[in-house]
Amino acid sequence: MDSLSYLLLFALGVAVLFWRRHATRFSISYIPGPTGASWLVGNMKEFAYQLNVGDMDFAYARQFGRTWRMRHPLGTDMLMTADPKAIHHVLQKAEHIYVKRLESTETARMTMGKGLVWASGETHARQRKIMNPAFTVGQIRSFVPIFRTGAAKLTQKWRDEISAKAASAEGVALTVNRWFSRVTIDILGETAFDYNFGALDNTENEVTAAFHTMFSDSTLHPPAWDLIFKRLWSYIPQPILEFMDYIPTREYNRFRRTLRVVNGVSKQLVEEKKAALLTESRSSRDIFSVLVQANVSQDPKGRLTDEELVAQMATLVLAGHITTATTLTFLFHELSCHQEYQHKMREEIVQARARLRERGAEDFSMEELEGMPLVSAAVKETLRYHPPVYHIFRNAIADDVLPLETPIKSASGEYTSEIPIGAGQHVVLSVCTYQRLPEIWGEDADQWNPLRFVEGNIEKESKMGLYANLMAFAEGNRGCIGWRFTILETMAIVVDLVENFKFDVGDEKDEIIRRPTGFMSAWVRGREREGPQLVLKVTPVA
């Protein structure tokens, strides 16, 4: 497309936007929120450029309460909420009204293809029905040995690395986030396709190389024109939006390059697996085999096409590895800052290992991993305090009334627990703020304290989300399909690493910040040029 076409598309979008804006009978401009934003970009620069993910939300929640308004580009309003009742309504009760924004689904299409994260409506229901059997408790249980093998391999790699660098009692500095990316991608290869990506063995693996820093290369510090351009997507018909595949900018080039590499590998694997399933007598348990089996047992209309099968693989590799690697990164950052807790966790694991030996068992089962209270609490608390998906974006496709637990001042000045919502209204669920509400998590909600999950009654008192009262995995029909997978995988890795190594802060001077790169990621303040990193001092435990 040439520049004139872009301009026409832009003008068309602006015209539609104005038409929609004037046509709507609903306005949320009475809801308190920051003032002084530019008409063109709204508060979106502040939103996308915050130094530390969540700082902006926490400040506004303190100033305006659990629900506030922000300006979107071109003079429109966006509703932000951390109110549990509103979140539950959007994701569960009225999820048919609050659908994913085109901006999110198009980004998903460009990065993962037309798989589960992209799909909506009936296509989503059909895809999800076929994907669900691959994520049952029984299926995840069968993956535990793979998680443990990945963890053992990482442990051995670190031992080799440390010996090569002549370990001293002081330990050796390792850039742990890169290793977490590699181990999680290898585990996904094994569990999803029964395939070895070889990321732990080979730093130059094409898939890991494509993913490495993809989001920071593409989404960190978006230019103003892109923020405005994205605002128009909701008003452009979807088939026209697919022309964005030809836009030659940093973000879109990077997405295309990564999807090309991942699709190349996925296509080859899909062909190989389909052929193997026809000839092999044993039934494989990897996700792809389960998918193909579930697919053939469906009536033809309900089946996934080959293109959709390839897209599911790219979806799982992307959605499944970056999020888990991020959780591991922040968990070990916190453990290195909380030595006492780390020490207690190690004792818990050593005792569990002793019980295992007494029984003559070889390795921890799913139940034994889940039965370590301090390990489990550290995983939950990290997902609470550092949720990799910190915002969930939705767009109302019909008029509705949003219920609130905490009332706000209405347009007439009275307090109300209901916000009239017009079709087309953007709603952002602030997961990071909900997970810091002192009324739910306690007065120390602004601190990483896993003991709240050991001593408190959080999970009994409230029933939000898929796991531990957290919104980190969302909920409803679009809630994370991989939540059990990631919890068990994280525990399996943490147990091995904490049993074998002691973790200390790499450099006391480093301030670790959470940059907004699609998912949040760990960076060192002042050294942003070096990309996402967490360097820790790692010392083998005798």
Ligand code: HEM
């Ligand atoms: C700490 C790790 C993870 C976190 C925090 C996380 C979080 C989320 C969230 C919040 C959503 C809903 C997004 C929305 O509705 O806008 C989601 C959806 C999804 N997640 Fe995860 N996820 C994690 C790990 C995984 C893993 C390991 C897999 C796969 C192996 C996975 C696969 C998916 C898929 C396919 C969806 C789309 C589900 C649908 O729309 O039906 N995730 N995840």
